[in-house]
Each structure stands twice: as structure tokens, then as C-alpha cells.
Amino acid sequence: xxxxxxxxxxxxxxxxxxxxxxxxxxxxxxxxxxxxxxxxxxxxxxxxxxxxxxxxxxxxxxxxxxxxxxxxxxxxxxxxxxxxxxxxxxxxxxxxxxxxxxxxxxxxxxxxxxxxxxxxxxxxxxxxxxxxxxxxxxxxxxxxxxxxxxxxxxxxxxxxxxxxxxxxxxxxxxxxxxxxxxxxxxxxxxxxxxxxxxxxxxxxxxxxxxxxxxxxxxxxxxxxxxxxxxxxxxxxxxxxxxxxxxxxxxxxxxxxxxxxxxxxxxxxxxxxxxxxxxxxxxxxxxxxxxxxxxxxxxxxxxxxxxxxxxxxxxxxxxxxxxxxxxxxxxxxxxxxxxxxxxxxxxxxxx
Ligand code: NAP
Ligand code: ZN
Numbered sequence: 001x002x003x004x005x006x007x008x009x010x011x012x013x014x015x016x017x018x019x020x021x022x023x024x025x026x027x028x029x030x031x032x033x034x035x036x037x038x039x040x041x042x043x044x045x046x047x048x049x050x051x052x053x054x055x056x057x058x059x060x061x062x063x064x065x066x067x068x069x070x071x072x073x074x075x076x077x078x079x080x081x082x083x084x085x086x087x088x089x090x091x092x093x094x095x096x097x098x099x100x101x102x103x104x105x106x107x108x109x110x111x112x113x114x115x116x117x118x119x120x121x122x123x124x125x126x127x128x129x130x131x132x133x134x135x136x137x138x139x140x141x142x143x144x145x146x147x148x149x150x151x152x153x154x155x156x157x158x159x160x161x162x163x164x165x166x167x168x169x170x171x172x173x174x175x176x177x178x179x180x181x182x183x184x185x186x187x188x189x190x191x192x193x194x195x196x197x198x199x200x201x202x203x204x205x206x207x208x209x210x211x212x213x214x215x216x217x218x219x220x221x222x223x224x225x226x227x228x229x230x231x232x233x234x235x236x237x238x239x240x241x242x243x244x245x246x247x248x249x250x251x252x253x254x255x256x257x258x259x260x261x262x263x264x265x266x267x268x269x270x271x272x273x274x275x276x277x278x279x280x281x282x283x284x285x286x287x288x289x290x291x292x293x294x295x296x297x298x299x300x301x302x303x304x305x306x307x308x309x310x311x312x313x314x315x316x317x318x319x320x321x322x323x324x325x326x327x328x329x330x331x332x333x334x335x336x337x338x339x340x341x342x343x344x345x346x347x348x349x350x
Pocket of ligand 2: 043044045046065091161162
């Protein structure tokens with residue numbers, strides 16, 4: 001199959017810095033959309049994958065799954081998109097399309113395994129897929145999203161992962177007006193969680209380890225801030241939450257958070273992918289649940305983007321050049337980002 005070389009940034013080992021590389025992009029096939037990448041968000045998952053925190057990373061890793069760009073060319077079967085259109089690509093670029101999950105519009109749970117935007121199996125060129133830290137990408141139209149033109153384009157990029165990953169559980173667990181919702185961890189995902197829960201009419205409590213983020217949390221839409229390290233404050237909120245969204249990226253003690261849930265309420269984990277311990281009694285005494293959630297399907301991602309267009313919601317970002325990515329990674333891991341880094345891909349093209 002024909003392909004073209006493009007510039008990208010990636011890591012050659014799990015301890016290496018990211019550096020400039022050349023990668024191949026396939027020719028635009030009948031169902032494909034070729035996209036000139038304008039911006040790409042920096043997700044904590046990019047760092048986990050580069051560092052091989054979850055195992056199974058394949059190198060070089062070219063991360064990036066919060067992609068915004070403009071259509072350069074389309075294949076002959078593409079009718080949904082046209083040249084010049086503003087589009088997005090999130091965490092997936094393919095799935096089997098025939099299992100029950102795919103039929104239900106939940107491609108992220110594809111029973112035959114969805115193809116990740118990076119570190120997925122590349123069925124076209126062989127090897128593994130390369131993400132959005134690059135000049136261009138070619139994606140099947142089914143996994144391309146339409147981006148509302150009225151939004152600030154730079155702040156839209158993080159919606160493709162941080163946005164949908166928080167939107168999907170809030171919708172699936174039917175968070176509604178008047179519910180008391182706690183968002184645990186004010187980072188990239190957490191700040192979108194606050195914005196969405198607030199927009200859905202919930203009473204939002206930011207649950208954070210960082211007292212210094214209190215003012216920001218309120219500006220972003222939190223009604224209250226709860227410092228999780230303060231046992232007295234935690235006791236005041238015990239048994240009071242209808243829903244908790246836990247975005248903590250590392251192994252941590254979830255028992256204190258379970259204590260915050262009301263009877264029949266659920267805490268959804270989206271961050272920590274590792275063995276966590278909880279006390280059975282904490283769930284049994286109150287019929288509580290701990291659940292998990294992975295990004296969101298294509299249909300609900302489009303719904304989320306349209307909702308953002310209507311409600312003027314974007315991410316709060318700090319723009320960086322591609323060449324500053326290693327410093328940005330250090331800042332994310334040391335909890336120093338407000339609240340998402342976005343790469344200006346022009347810096348790679350110059
Ligand atoms: P992030 O920007 O680094 O934010 C994580 C936040 O968690 C931090 O800002 C911090 O907030 C809090 N935190 C950090 N270490 C903590 C600790 N030891 N104990 C308690 N809180 C801690 O990360 P992100 O990009 O939002 O991603 C969050 C996690 O979700 C990552 O693991 C990522 O891989 C995962 N993720 C999952 C999905 C999915 O589909 N399930 C999708 C995308 C990302 P405070 O300072 O407020 O405490
Ligand atoms: Zn992500």
C-alpha cells in the first residue's frame with residue numbers, strides 16, 4: 001500500500017525523551033479522511049504509554065489522541081466530510097463494527113478489540129498505529145468527529161479524550177439536576193468533569209489533594225471544594241454523594257471515597273488501572289457500587305461535542321510547542337498543569 005512520510009514526535013524506549021521521528025501515513029483509501037493536524041492535547045495516558053506503566057507498549061510510541069485538524073482530502077466513499085472542514089479524532093481509529101458493543105455504538109468496548117489511535121494494531125501498514133503528535137493522520141470516516149466551528153479550536157482538542165471520558169459516565173449514570181456529584185482529582189479529566197457536571201445542573205464538589213486549586217475549581221463550576229487529606233472535612237461529607245467520578249491516575253486508597261457515597265450510589269473509576277483494595281463492608285453497608293468506564297463511543301462523542309458547541313464549553317489549556325513536550329510531561333507527572341497542555345502542531349511543521 002502507498003504511504004507518505006510525515007514528521008512526528010515519539011519515544012524510542014520507555015525511558016527515552018520524546019524526539020522528532022519520521023513515520024508513514026497510508027494513502028487516503030475509499031473510506032478515509034486525511035487530516036492536517038492543528039492541535040493535539042497531552043493526556044496522562046500518553047505518558048503512561050510512553051513509560052510503559054500498563055505494559056505492552058510498542059516502540060517507537062508516537063502518542064496523542066486529542067486531535068483537531070482540517071480535512072485535506074477524502075476517499076471516494078466519504079460523504080460526511082469535505083475538504084477544509086474542522087474535524088476531530090479521539091482515542092480510537094477502528095473497531096470490528098459487527099459485535100454487540102459496536103452495534104450499540106460503544107466501539108470502545110468492541111469485543112474484538114478496538115484499534116487505539118496509538119499503540120493499536122495497524123491493519124493497513126502493519127506494525128502499530130501512531131497518534132496525533134504528528135503533522136497528519138489518515139482515519140476511517142467512522143472514527144472522525146465533526147467539530148463545532150463556534151468554539152475556540154485550541155480548547156476543543158482535549159474534549160476528544162478528557163471530555164468524552166468524563167461526559168460518558170456522567171450520562172450513563174444519569175447525573176441530573178440537583179444531584180450531589182464529586183469529581184476526584186483536578187487535572188485534565190477532572191476539570192472537564194466539573195464543567196460537565198455543572199452544565200448538567202448538578203451540585204458539584206471538587207475533591208482534591210491540592211488546596212491551592214480551590215479557587216480554580218470554583219471558577220470552573222464547583223460549588224464546593226473538599227480537601228481529601230482533611231479527615232474532618234471528609235467526615236462532614238460522609239454518606240452524602242449521589243455520584244463520584246474518580247480521575248486519580250495512580251494506585252491509591254479508595255476506601256475513604258466509598259465512605260462519601262450515599263446508599264445505592266456509585267463511584268466510577270477512570271484513572272487507576274491497577275489492583276485497588278476496598279473493604280467489602282464499605283459497599284455492603286449501603287448497597288454501594290464501584291464501577292469503571294472507558295472513554296466513550298463515537299455517537300456519544302459527537303453528542304458531547306455538539307453539547308459543548310451549544311453551551312460554549314472548551315478545555316482550559318496551556319499551549320506548548322512540540323519541542324517542549326518532555327518538559328510538559330514532567331509537569332503533568334508533578335501535578336503542575338492548568339489544566340491541559342495542547343501542542344501547537346505548527347511548531348512541528350516549521
Ligand atoms: P492529570 O491531568 O495528571 O490529573 C490527575 C489528577 O489526579 C491530578 O491533577 C491530581 O489532582 C490527582 N492526583 C494525582 N496524584 C494523586 C494521588 N496520588 N492521590 C490522589 N489524587 C491524585 O491526569 P488526566 O489526564 O486527567 O488523567 C487521569 C487518569 O485517567 C490517568 O490515569 C489517565 O491515564 C486516565 N484516563 C482514563 C481514560 C479512560 O477512558 N478511562 C481516558 C483518559 C485518561 P488534585 O491535585 O486535585 O488532587
Ligand atoms: Zn487520553
